[in-house]
Amino acid sequence: MVSETSLREKLAACTRILAMQGLIGLFGHVSVFDPQRRRVFMSPSQGFDKTGVTEKDILVSRLDGSIEDGGARLPLEWPIHMALHERRADALAVAHLHAPYATLFSMTERAFRPVTLQGSIFCGGIPTYTQPHLVRSMEQGIQIADLICDRPAAFMRGHGIIVVARDIEQMLFSTLILEDEAQKQIMLSSMGDFRCISDEDCAAFGAAAELPGRAQRAWSYYCGCEKRLGHAGGGPVPFV
Numbered sequence: 001m002v003s004e005t006s007l008r009e010k011l012a013a014c015t016r017i018l019a020m021q022g023l024i025g026l027f028g029h030v031s032v033f034d035p036q037r038r039r040v041f042m043s044p045s046q047g048f049d050k051t052g053v054t055e056k057d058i059l060v061s062r063l064d065g066s067i068e069d070g071g072a073r074l075p076l077e078w079p080i081h082m083a084l085h086e087r088r089a090d091a092l093a094v095a096h097l098h099a100p101y102a103t104l105f106s107m108t109e110r111a112f113r114p115v116t117l118q119g120s121i122f123c124g125g126i127p128t129y130t131q132p133h134l135v136r137s138m139e140q141g142i143q144i145a146d147l148i149c150d151r152p153a154a155f156m157r158g159h160g161i162i163v164v165a166r167d168i169e170q171m172l173f174s175t176l177i178l179e180d181e182a183q184k185q186i187m188l189s190s191m192g193d194f195r196c197i198s199d200e201d202c203a204a205f206g207a208a209a210e211l212p213g214r215a216q217r218a219w220s221y222y223c224g225c226e227k228r229l230g231h232a233g234g235g236p237v238p239f240v
């Protein structure tokens, strides 16, 4: 069983890394679920400087959104997290972000297909939640969870993205991959047609099976970068 201290520290570090990478700021939040104690740990809400989040700033609540610890209110769109944590046994870490490039995919009819080997974790496609509204109720959260089904991400029209993973490390890595994929595809679109990775090549790369190991290495790398650069405003660190 992972300790509460470890979950708090990791989620705080994840928040700072995403801030360093320009993926969380005024908006956006990340969460992790402890299935044994049935508690959700979440990054602080709008207005908090995410570059300085520590384990003490992490909010603790139940799946119904009632706060257990943290002394503040949950981010407005907490139902995104709770619905996924409640309905999917493998959705132990969830990010909702207004990521600059990936969010553009929520505004186009173009279906997302991976163009890099790393991006093949999204081989099964990424659905779009087409309602251009904030997610304030569990009813909306459940609609999104049903839309995502067993996939690792969703776009939210005119709004942002959701990334779902088994742990904080995989959530961070998947988020970084998705934003990198989106940036590359937007750059490629100025060059005309571009080649995507086929389902067969995605399967051959084995991205899903290798994800835990790759995510752990990325975690160590970005934690080190954030320690050196995060507070000094030295990011983002290129995803190459």
Ligand SMILES: [Zn+2]
Pocket: 027, 028, 077, 096, 097, 098, 159, 160
């Ligand atoms: Zn949002």
